[in-house]
Each structure stands twice: as C-alpha cells, then as structure tokens.
Amino acid sequence: MSLREQLCEYGRRAVELGLVIGTSGNLSVREGDLVAVTPSGAALDRLTPEMCPVVDVEGYLVEGDLQPSSETPMHLAVYATTHARAIVHTHSVFGTIVATTMTELPPVHYNALLLGGVVKVAEYATYGTPELAANVRAAMEGKKAALMANHGGVTVGATLEEAFEATRLLEWLCEVYVRGLSVGKPAVLTDEQLNAVIERALNPPTFPRRL
Numbered sequence: 001m002s003l004r005e006q007l008c009e010y011g012r013r014a015v016e017l018g019l020v021i022g023t024s025g026n027l028s029v030r031e032g033d034l035v036a037v038t039p040s041g042a043a044l045d046r047l048t049p050e051m052c053p054v055v056d057v058e059g060y061l062v063e064g065d066l067q068p069s070s071e072t073p074m075h076l077a078v079y080a081t082t083h084a085r086a087i088v089h090t091h092s093v094f095g096t097i098v099a100t101t102m103t104e105l106p107p108v109h110y111n112a113l114l115l116g117g118v119v120k121v122a123e124y125a126t127y128g129t130p131e132l133a134a135n136v137r138a139a140m141e142g143k144k145a146a147l148m149a150n151h152g153g154v155t156v157g158a159t160l161e162e163a164f165e166a167t168r169l170l171e172w173l174c175e176v177y178v179r180g181l182s183v184g185k186p187a188v189l190t191d192e193q194l195n196a197v198i199e200r201a202l203n204p205p206t207f208p209r210r211l
C-alpha cells in the first residue's frame with residue numbers, strides 16, 4: 001500500500017472507531033525525506049490518495065493540490081527529533097477529557113508501558129503554531145504518546161498501523177482512568193510494579209512440551 005493509500009485506510013478506520021469526528025484529526029506517514037499527510041479541512045473517512053499532499057521534512061509541498069493539515073508543523077517537529085515514521089493526532093473524547101483536566105495520565109494499567117509509562121500533557125498553545133509543535137515535542141520525549149492541553153492526543157510509531165494502535169491504546173487508557181474516577185480513586189502503579197512488568201515481559205515463561 002502506498003503512503004497516501006495508508007492515510008485513506010487509517011483515516012477511514014479512525015472515523016469508524018469514533019476516534020475522529022469529521023475533519024478533527026490528522027495523520028502522516030514518512031518515508032525518507034518525504035511525509036504524506038492528510039489534507040486540511042477534509043473528512044478523514046472520505047479521502048482519496050490524490051487528495052493527500054506530500055511535503056518534505058523541511059515543510060515544502062512536493063505533491064498534491066490541497067493544503068496539508070494545519071497541524072503539519074507539529075508532525076514535522078516530531079519527525080525531526082525522533083525515529084517516528086508515522087504520527088496520528090485525534091480529538092478523541094477520553095483523551096481530550098484528560099487533556100483538559102489533568103497535567104498527566106498516570107499509569108493505572110501496565111499497558112501504559114507500551115506508550116512509555118506516564119503520558120504527559122503538553123502545555124496549551126494555539127493549534128498549528130510552532131509553539132504547540134515545540135510543546136508536543138517536549139512532552140513526547142522518550143515516549144510514544146502525548147496529550148495536548150485542551151486539544152487532544154498524539155501518538156507515534158514505526159508504521160502507521162503502530163501509531164494508530166497507540167492512539168487506540170491511549171484512548172482506552174484515558175477511558176479507564178476517567179471512568180475509574182467516577183467509581184473511586186484509581187490506584188496508580190508504582191515504579192517497582194512497573195519494573196516488575198518489564199522484567200516479566202523480558203523473561204517470558206516457557207512451557208515444557210509433554211513427551
């Protein structure tokens with residue numbers, strides 16, 4: 001699948017799963033110095049490959065008639081300082097709730113380790129600005145996800161599929177935490193408990209075969 005076809009596929013899935021309403025979200029995928037990105041102002045479930053612009057890592061338009069997403073500077077800032085090859089940004093409901101009420105998402109489930117543990121909320125700045133790009137880059141350091149204050153969430157991956165699954169996981173973790181708060185006080189995993197999970201994952205048990 002070409003980069004632009006991937007954007008159509010995952011844009012459609014993002015809308016189907018309710019992670020994105022209409023035009024509120026954007027995806028990109030990088031190959032070499034080129035980045036295919038969803039266009040500005042287009043519904044993500046109605047994209048065609050030729051609608052998706054291609055920019056280079058310096059932000060120059062290389063292909064396409066439509067303007068790249070207004071959040072392209074944020075995508076390029078993350079590409080510039082990480083090994084990410086794909087980025088997904090949405091205004092998903094539970095991610096946005098956490099991003100408007102808290103400064104970080106504490107690890108209440110060990111799967112948070114897949115995103116780097118605590119998910120930080122990047123300081124608020126106007127959408128599409130270099131300031132927001134810098135804030136997201138800082139919050140994302142060493143992690144696969146960040147939330148953006150009063151805005152939404154962003155995840156990275158080695159592939160678009162990976163970045164997309166990270167967005168689904170981020171939304172699930174935020175939902176568990178937010179719903180948990182309405183029931184009681186969610187217990188936060190300690191560093192010791194999280195380290196034990198890493199230890200366990202690195203040394204999975206093997207089951208001897210019955211002869």
Ligand SMILES: [Zn+2]
Binds near residue numbers: 090
């Ligand atoms: Zn946004």
